[in-house]
Amino acid sequence: MATGPRSAEGQMLVGVPTETDPGERRVALVPSVATELIERGHEVVVQSGAGERVDHSDDAYEAVGCEMVPDRETVFARADIITQVNGLAASDEPDPTAYREGQTVVGLLGPYEIEEASLSTLADRNVSAFSLELMPRISRAQSMDALSSMASLGGYKACLMAAEQLPKMFPMEMTAAGTIQPAEVFVIGAGVAGLKAIATAERLGASVRAYDIRLEVKREVESLGADFVELDLETEESGDDEGYAREMDEEFYRAQREAMREVVPDSDVLITTAAIPGAPAPELVTAEMVADMDAGSVVVDMSADSGGNCEPTRAGETIEHEGVTVFGPTDLPSRVAHTASEQYANNIANFLDAILDDDELHFDFEDEIVDSTLLTHDGTIRNPHRDDETEPDTDEEGSNPDPDEESDSTATDGGATDGQ
Incomplete structure (x- = not known):
């Protein structure tokens, strides 16, 4: 089990940049969920305007204790963990060089489409990249399953x-x-x-x-x-x-x-x-x-x-x-960005709960959630899913007895890739 970096103040600093895709209205964290992270002892830094397209003003973030910064570069420079909706292959303008040495990123990263050069850049920077598209279909992971939420x-x-x-x-x-x-x-x-x-x-x-x-x-x-x-x-x-x-x-x-x-x-x-x-x-x-x-x-x-x-x-x-x-x-x-952002932010928060212990990142590779979703870590590209085409998932996909409630059989939409 490996332990990740910590902020200078002894707490994990979670960063929320704006999304670069001009058609993307969602934001990775909403104020109500940011409040929960802050109450758990973390810090949250948000790029100004990140929540505007879902009617979450900078003032709303500041009111719950988030720090607002004027530009994207500051978020990436300071945060221990970057939370994104679209990153890497899923972003309109993927830029793996934006992530600094030893940083952790959590989001919909496009694991099947991301270029090897981008993965190599992340590995060279010792970035730990978690792709939520690869969330395993187990009961414990349902609350983190962003593809199902979005689907x-x-x-x-x-x-x-x-x-x-x-x-x-x-x-x-x-x-x-x-x-x-x-x-x-x-x-x-x-x-x-x-x-x-x-x-x-x-x-x-x-x-x-x-x-x-x-x-x-x-x-x-x-x-x-x-x-x-x-x-x-x-x-x-x-x-x-x-x-x-x-x-x-x-x-x-x-x-x-x-x-x-x-x-x-x-x-x-x-x-x-x-x-x-x-x-x-x-x-x-x-x-x-x-x-x-x-x-x-x-x-x-x-x-x-x-x-x-x-x-x-x-x-x-x-x-x-x-x-x-x-x-x-x-x-x-x-197109239902307000609700989608709330759902996605909850997925992110639940995932962070799973990988954080006593304000530290723990990379327990015996944990199926960590092992399945981690694309790069400690200078290594570890993404076996890219070459595994023997049993691909589809959305004539997994099933859910009540689509209004999560279940053991919740699955992804490719779209859904989710996410769609």
Whole structure:
């Protein structure tokens, strides 16, 4: 077990810089969570303006005991631990040289995309980099699982986007002017994002169906009031020991697309969530299937950032394909930035609790949380996940019996990578 650096005052100093991605509205720590860290004996230094996009003013941070500094460089120069939403490969302008010797960074670091040169720079600077995307799916880690937190919000927002765009009401209603039929919503992927989308569509009164290659999630889908679509496919060993879906071969995806032809065209709304960390998202829905949907129908492809599940999807764009609106959002959690920041800040605080002991950083490599998430440490690059493509996770991803509550089966969205 190794021990990390301490601030000059004998306490850990946690730094919160602004995010460099111009489209990112979230902040790594909100005042209410910063208060908790300060009460635990830590210090918090925040770059001026870091919380403005989620309506947390500099005064709000100062009121709870944070120190405000005018520039990003000061945060990096002083902090023992840097907390970020997006860092390294996940940042708009990744700069590994910003981290000083012996510093620790915690955030969504893009472990599958980060360049080897960036990892080498971090290792040369003895930076300890924790990537929250690699959080193991164990009960003790649920409160730290940022991808699941963000995926749940993404699924919620995806459903609302579809409901707003669709020229039909979601709920069924009996009116004097006649009966309004419910919108038909089809969700592909019954993981965290998918289950939240299902639950949200059900609450809005839609008629909801869902599909996942793992038949074991059927009960979870049906518990939310949706119908589980079973395709005539061989799905044995489609899930790994942790409940994630595995990447299947092209022959399986071809058969899956053929089976989807019977389901997709009957939907008013299609929400797709299948993603494979470190690899392109599987293409499950062809342009022809989308074209066969009724004019005015809506597709929200939550895997747009990694190529998309739908052939017409364009990352970061909204297009019309044969009368169907196709959304390719890459920033869903950031669109509900206030709540997303609160959730993410709690994930960060819980993670810091796990790695801090008596105001010191402890790198216990027998702890699965530390061992799984630590990319670089003590001059060494230690990221076996980058080369492990035998059992990738997907968001036809892990499952969650109640998307409003964490469970042992909570998983990531690639998007979700989360995070989406």
